[in-house]
Amino acid sequence: MADRSDGRASPPGGPATSIESLLASKEIVIACGSGGVGKTTTAAAAAAMAAVHHGGRVLVVTVDPAKRLANALGLSGFGNEAKRVPVAAFSEAGAKPRGELWVAMLDTKQSWDDLVRRHAPDTDTASRILENPLYQNIAGKFVQSHDYIAMERLYELHSEGRYDLIVVDTPPTRNAVDFIEAPQRMAEFFQSKLLRLLIVPYRSKLVNFASRPFYQIADRILGSQFLADIAEFFILFQTMYGGFVERARAVERLLHDQRTTFVVVSTLEAAPVREAEFFIDVLASKHFHLGALVLNRVLPDYLLDPVAGRAAERLVGAAAADIAASIADSVDADADQVRRVLYEVGDNFRNFRIVAGREAEQRKALASVPDVVATVPEMATDIHDLAGLLLLGARIWN
């Protein structure tokens, strides 16, 4: 493991040696990884630790409604508008924060609406876009729109300058890299020649030579009303073109900025590890800063202890009857019952030893890991309050 350090922040400019020093040196932390690995909890735990130990204003942006997380933070709920976690929630958890912890959720539809209002040339155009049936579908349902808007909202929050540190929990994507490429794709989309070709007949009333066959066929397939809706949508959207492309570029620059870092979260199961490896490769090839790898729900090391493994074999083997007989009195039970219990104890250990062995293999597979690797042990219970979050946070801190 590469996360052994003296626990102090590294000197400015030097590579971070722990999650603590990483968070101390960055303004934006983006948590990514495949679904179900504990991204939301990890992001919240890291942000809470930063608020407690580093101070300043820390914001965690999450994509799930995560009612339980809201409750855990002492809030009744939170939306697109950031809410501050009450100091009382920290005192209940026995912590005295030096700074403030804020939480916000990503509301895709509302964020798109805000974006349209900001970039539309006038209020009339803005309301025509907002009322277009295609827009409503895109903003509400269109899958890829989540990816872009998450990064756009991050840019917005960062440029407001209200927070010292923003920790982002990324949306579940079909492909883990979709959202980092979203700004570039958005810019390309608006600059596409095809887009211009498509809306020409509706702008000039003159179907040009290149797009005429398309329109004849498209009309047969989709009907002219739908085509008109599409064209109106794109024409209106084009009025936002300049602002939009410029914005998408700025978002992309921010993701590449040295104040931004990515934290890859994974369990040691095969599929998430493969996705984590892929993500680590993509970050490197696209020159994003990979700050840390957080391994979640890792089984305890003692499962791999060969001495304990041999002891487990004895509990399921021929010697078990003698062991049970000698211990029966001290646990006030009959020897047969004790033997059954000891068998289950030994068998359970053998089962989990196999899983732990697989996990060790997976860990080796993460060959090109970043400087900072933090491990969170498997916990038997859920985290449902700030104390639990801080406990988890302490595990990854240094």
Next chain:
Amino acid sequence: VVELLDRKLIFVTGKGGVGKTTVAASLALLAAGQGRRTLVCEVDAKGNLADFYETGPTKFEEREIAPNLWAMSMDTEASLRQYLSIQLKLGLMVRVGPLAKMFDFVASAAPGVKEIVTVGKLCWEVRERHYDTVVVDASASGHIVGQLAAPQAINQLVQVGLVRQQTGWMLDILGDPAVTGVVIVATPAEMPVTETLELTARVAAETNVELAAVVVNRVLPELFGRGEEEVFDRLEHPAAVATLDAQLGSPAEPLLDAARLTVTSRRNRTEHLERLRHAIDPAVPMLYVPYLFFRSHGLRATRQVADALSAELGY
């Protein structure tokens, strides 16, 4: 209630990380093993369905990977072209060259098009009776409703034209519970259960597809029977531990700790399981798949899950 594998089109969904692909791959293996001509289709382009069968990469053109079992990966552009040529009987001109690019562009920009060509391709395979069973490793819970509701959405957006005419038969196939069903996969943990319940409500409200089953994956075994847990509790007392240490000739603590971890985890997971059981319509079958201690995702694991599902379905 229609028997799960008697349905012709089965969409398998669930929160990311719960084992959706494992369950889809296993159901398809089970159906094929019963002699049904089965197609298994991966919708999200992660490209790991092949790993579950330890076979080469799957493509849009379906390929027979085992007796009675064909596999494919959805490719919306390829599907759109097939759709234009077979359904709309449009010539080659539309399918290659600049016009095809134009269609791809509109398809990627206009909402619902990708979804409709995905669902449309699957419904088409069912309508043409190419297979007895089509199992779909569908999108995760966040995106599945958009796909299943695509025909309705297109109906609202597109008032006339060939595309609209096409949505009718798709709605018939999706809405017939004897033909189509959704399987939601969950694990006995907080967020997967919460998402399953939310998704159940959305599938009922926003689509015409019936919930066919809920699969609960990774259920931990119960270590101790009646009275045995009290014995285990007493084993953890210092005096008992000391005796055990002496008998084993090494510390018993790791063994007891590991057992405690299982007992506590199972108890915690049982709470989530109960919450799920109480909220799901009792008519919907709940199928339990045990935690696999091997954690591999190869063919062996797929077979084990298929066996567990087979037992749960009463085969």
